[in-house]
Amino acid sequence: MIRALALSLALFSAALPASAQENGRTEPPGEQIVAGLSRDNIGITASFDGSQILIYGAVKREAPEPKGDQLSVIVTLEGPLGPITIRRKSREFGIWVNTSSVGVAAAPSYYAVATTGPLKEILDPKVDVQQRISIPLAMRAFSGPLQVQDTRPFTEAMVRIREQQGLYKLETGGVHLVDDTLFRADFDLPANLTEGSYKTRIFLLRGGMLVDQYQSSIEVQKVGLERWLYTLAHQQATLYGLLSLALAVFAGWAAAAIFRFVR
Amino acid sequence: MQIYLPIAEVSVNIFTLLGLGGIVGLISGLFGVGGGFLITPLLFFIGIPPSVAVATGANQVVASSVSGVLAQLKRKAVDIPMGLVVLVGGLLGSAGGIWIFNLLTELGQIDLAVQLCYVVFLGSIGLLMLQEGLRALKRQKSGTARRTKRNQHTWVHKLPFKFKFRASGLYISVIPPLLVGVAVGLLAAIMGVGGGFVMVPAMIYLLNMPTKVVIGTSLFQILFVSAFTTLMHAITNQTVDVMLALLLIVGGVIGAQIGARLGARLKAEQLRILLALLVILVAGQLGADLVIHPKNLFSIESGTLQ
Numbered sequence: 001m002i003r004a005l006a007l008s009l010a011l012f013s014a015a016l017p018a019s020a021q022e023n024g025r026t027e028p029p030g031e032q033i034v035a036g037l038s039r040d041n042i043g044i045t046a047s048f049d050g051s052q053i054l055i056y057g058a059v060k061r062e063a064p065e066p067k068g069d070q071l072s073v074i075v076t077l078e079g080p081l082g083p084i085t086i087r088r089k090s091r092e093f094g095i096w097v098n099t100s101s102v103g104v105a106a107a108p109s110y111y112a113v114a115t116t117g118p119l120k121e122i123l124d125p126k127v128d129v130q131q132r133i134s135i136p137l138a139m140r141a142f143s144g145p146l147q148v149q150d151t152r153p154f155t156e157a158m159v160r161i162r163e164q165q166g167l168y169k170l171e172t173g174g175v176h177l178v179d180d181t182l183f184r185a186d187f188d189l190p191a192n193l194t195e196g197s198y199k200t201r202i203f204l205l206r207g208g209m210l211v212d213q214y215q216s217s218i219e220v221q222k223v224g225l226e227r228w229l230y231t232l233a234h235q236q237a238t239l240y241g242l243l244s245l246a247l248a249v250f251a252g253w254a255a256a257a258i259f260r261f262v263r
Numbered sequence: 264m265q266i267y268l269p270i271a272e273v274s275v276n277i278f279t280l281l282g283l284g285g286i287v288g289l290i291s292g293l294f295g296v297g298g299g300f301l302i303t304p305l306l307f308f309i310g311i312p313p314s315v316a317v318a319t320g321a322n323q324v325v326a327s328s329v330s331g332v333l334a335q336l337k338r339k340a341v342d343i344p345m346g347l348v349v350l351v352g353g354l355l356g357s358a359g360g361i362w363i364f365n366l367l368t369e370l371g372q373i374d375l376a377v378q379l380c381y382v383v384f385l386g387s388i389g390l391l392m393l394q395e396g397l398r399a400l401k402r403q404k405s406g407t408a409r410r411t412k413r414n415q416h417t418w419v420h421k422l423p424f425k426f427k428f429r430a431s432g433l434y435i436s437v438i439p440p441l442l443v444g445v446a447v448g449l450l451a452a453i454m455g456v457g458g459g460f461v462m463v464p465a466m467i468y469l470l471n472m473p474t475k476v477v478i479g480t481s482l483f484q485i486l487f488v489s490a491f492t493t494l495m496h497a498i499t500n501q502t503v504d505v506m507l508a509l510l511l512i513v514g515g516v517i518g519a520q521i522g523a524r525l526g527a528r529l530k531a532e533q534l535r536i537l538l539a540l541l542v543i544l545v546a547g548q549l550g551a552d553l554v555i556h557p558k559n560l561f562s563i564e565s566g567t568l569q
Contacts, residue, residue: 044267045267046266046267046506047264047265047266047267048265048267048274049265049267049274050274084563084564085563085564086561086562086563087561087562087563087564088560088561089557089560089561089562090560094554095375095553095554096552096553096554096555096556096557097375098374098375098562153561154561157559157560157561157563158561158563160561161559161561161562161563162563191265191267191273191274192272192273192274192310193272194272195272222269225269226267226269227269229269229270229505229506230269230270233269233270233497233501233503233505234501237497237498237499237501238494238497238498240497240501240503240505241493241494241496241497241498241503242494243505244322244493244497244503244505244508245322245325245490245493245494247326247505247508247509247512248322248323248325248326248329248490248493248508248512249325249326249329249490251326251329251330251509251512251513251516252325252326252327252328252329252330252331252333252512252516252519253329253330253333254516255330255516255517255519255520256329256330256333256334256516256520259334259520260337
């Protein structure tokens with residue numbers, strides 16, 4: 001038992017060197033995450049209209065559960081990063097015009113956070129900044145020269161719009177923790193998914209501080225006809241364009257011919 | 264029933280797309296406009312990314328205009344020589360339009376320019392057509408014969424390079440139709456549409472072509488211009504969604520056939536008034552968007568600032 005603990009400690013310190021202390025971890029890990037995903041890839045077919053992902057796991061302990069602070073779990077699911085532009089309209093000469101904009105170098109196309117309790121209570125702000133857990137921290141640096149003094153209204157608007165589209169969401173209580181050991185989180189992925197690698201992270205916290213974390217990924221890819229068309233459009237653009245035209249001309253001719261026949 | 268579109272990367276209801284294509288096809292067949300000025304805003308509305316909507320809209324216009332042209336050819340209502348002259352002008356104008364488009368994009372005001380173009384051109388053309396249509400209808404009701412202006416001689420008839428356009432019954436210089444083509448091509452490239460709604464009134468009022476050949480001839484020109492646009496978008500931006508286009512086309516070609524047959528039964532004046540009302544409606548809607556306080560001052564789009 002003691003040897004096993006020593007071994008896991010040794011492995012752990014080897015895997016996570018000096019930075020472990022700065023990451024908000026206050027003592028050597030007595031608790032570890034063991035987790036799994038209900039699926040590790042999602043295929044986007046023509047009839048794709050959203051998907052569900054179950055992320056589940058358990059807290060592995062080599063010693064009795066520590067007393068004191070409550071155990072909390074946060075699970076995040078993050079889509080591929082991409083640049084976006086946020087624009088603001090204002091009134092010029094009586095009409096509404098886009099007058100200012102802010103570029104974000106990288107924001108996730110999808111970002112969901114599920115927790116066992118309110119983020120304010122279970123997550124220390126310092127840990128949040130280091131790990132970029134809460135939604136406003138999901139976006140990365142600004143791109144290009146900033147045209148505006150205050151970027152906050154812009155980033156807040158971005159989060160608001162994406163929340164309305166179901167792309168960003170915070171589900172307080174979305175993680176079910178049983179007996180401080182077993183946990184599960186369900187995510188409903190919307191139909192307007194972007195292709196790419198979706199990163200899932202699980203954070204184990206006590207008193208706002210990080211105890212352990214786990215990371216894995218889910219591949220979201222177009223399959224079948226969707227894949228074929230997408231590849232053709234990007235790699236054989238001229239051929240694809242001619243194909244689209246041929247299809248249009250044929251459909252137009254066929255419709256005229258059929259109607260003539262019907263009459 | 265939902266379908267995931269491979270290029271647009273959104274999931275949309277199949278019947279929504281079929282219905283949308285059908286309505287636009289009906290209008291296209293009825294009035295001889297490509298329907299681009301309707302399909303693009305409608306696609307924005309159901310959540311298709313703007314760049315995909317513009318490119319795929321052009322592809323759908325190809326199909327509905329092929330269908331429309333064939334129906335019009337059967338009725339011998341296409342003036343092919345006239346169509347070719349306008350097409351040459353159209354391609355020239357379109358090249359100039361793309362240059363202006365890029366200039367405005369660099370200035371960061373292309374959205375506004377496009378919207379203003381829609382409001383100003385659609386609005387004024389719609390109002391002119393409505394006024395003319397109503398006047399013609401009133402004349403018919405009161406029983407007085409319609410004044411024919413068609414054989415009047417003006418400065419237009421003194422221009423060189425005269426050519427006999429048999430189907431239109433015109434003996435005029437090729438310069439005015441060429442200029443009409445250039446103007447329409449210019450606007451079409453900036454606004455991302457085929458340009459039928461500008462060309463139809465231009466042919467009627469500026470070239471004095473008879474209404475019955477105007478529709479077929481304008482569709483003939485739109486067919487080639489939109490095919491060119493589709494190919495350019497597919498090659499440079501990869502934004503043509505063939506799955507989306509196919510669904511719009513299936514709805515559209517059926518609508519276009521019904522529209523062409525319905526159009527043959529309606530009187531020219533009635534057609535003109537209906538098209539005028541439609542054009543005014545679209546312009547009014549776009550104009551209102553410019554003036555009314557937007558619900559959301561912010562908008563986001565993927566991609567970096569240039």
